[in-house]
Amino acid sequence: MNYDCLIVDDERELAESTSEYFNLFDVRTAYVTSAEECRAFLRENSVSLLLLDINLDETSGFQLCKELRQETGIPILFISARTSEDDVLVALEIGGDDYIHKPYTLRVLLAKVKAVLKRWSKDTPEPEREGxxxxxxxxxxxxxxxxxxxxxxxxxxxxxxxxxxxxxxxxxxxxxxxxxxxxxxxxxxxxxxxxxxxxxxxxxxxxxxxxxxxxxxxxxxxxxxxxxxxxxxx
Structure with a gap:
């Protein structure tokens, strides 16, 4: 199946509520709570954007991002309660496209996700198609x-x-x-x-x-x- 967004977060209630909110506004979203579930999900489905937490039970979101960057160029937005500037820089260095601090406001997060999806959707008309x-x-x-x-x-x-x-x-x-x-x-x-x-x-x-x-x-x-x-x- 095709999804706009996949949330990878071991805080199940937060991931579920965020997913439900996104789906209310026609952003087709699913969630998983571990790196292994993420890998399995991506083997069976296509995703346009990933919301990835840093702290996962069995591994880190950093490691998962590095792994995924070997296979895909889709936007990866980190979501984390960690506020260290070092964490932000590491996230961007390894292939993250943005870093969003928890707790986040669902309305603002949805706006960010929609903006990224709009800019990178293959169906979005591009001005000056000649390049x-x-x-x-x-x-x-x-x-x-x-x-x-x-x-x-x-x-x-x-x-x-x-x-x-x-x-x-x-x-x-x-x-x-x-x-x-x-x-x-x-x-x-x-x-x-x-x-x-x-x-x-x-x-x-x-x-x-x-x-x-x-x-x-x-x-x-x-x-x-x-x-x-x-x-x-x-």
Missing amino acids: WTAGPVRIDPDLQKATLNGEPLKLKTMEFKLLSYLVQNKNRVIPKEELFASVWGDVFAGDGTLNVHIRHLREKIEQNPNEPAHIRTVWGIGYVFEERAACSAN
Whole structure:
């Protein structure tokens, strides 16, 4: 079966109530309470988005995320009561697309999930279907792929979304607030989330990530993708 969202959380009552709430608003959702149940569910069903808790009984959500990232590029949003900045950074480093603190408000969480599903649904119309190019980078929205000097770039979900927005708006300084709203669908997303994704993109497209030629920081404002000479993948 096809589901919009799968919740992986060992707090059964919370997972069940969240699932029921999402289904009331036509976001087809199921829940499981362990990593093994998640693996079994994904073998039998397709899912567009994962809500993943860090603390699972037999393993950690971090480990499960790393495992799933070998097989799928679907958005993974961590949900956790852990508020350490280190936890947030680890979650993003290993392939998470966002980090949502518990306790969460169902209405706000639903809005976040809907925003991600809308942006990444294959049925959502894309403007300018021919794609976008800036310097050595080309974005193909139909195939949801990016290339660097003609070679495929291996990008996670939010990395692709962020790079696409930067390329579409090449040579324009984009405020951080605009990136939060347009890429994450959340004007309250944190600087740490954005900084980690920017660093990952630089490592993948810049000859020297410490002295980027394309993805430039404009201090106190945001970022700009400058269209310059070609660069090579690392």
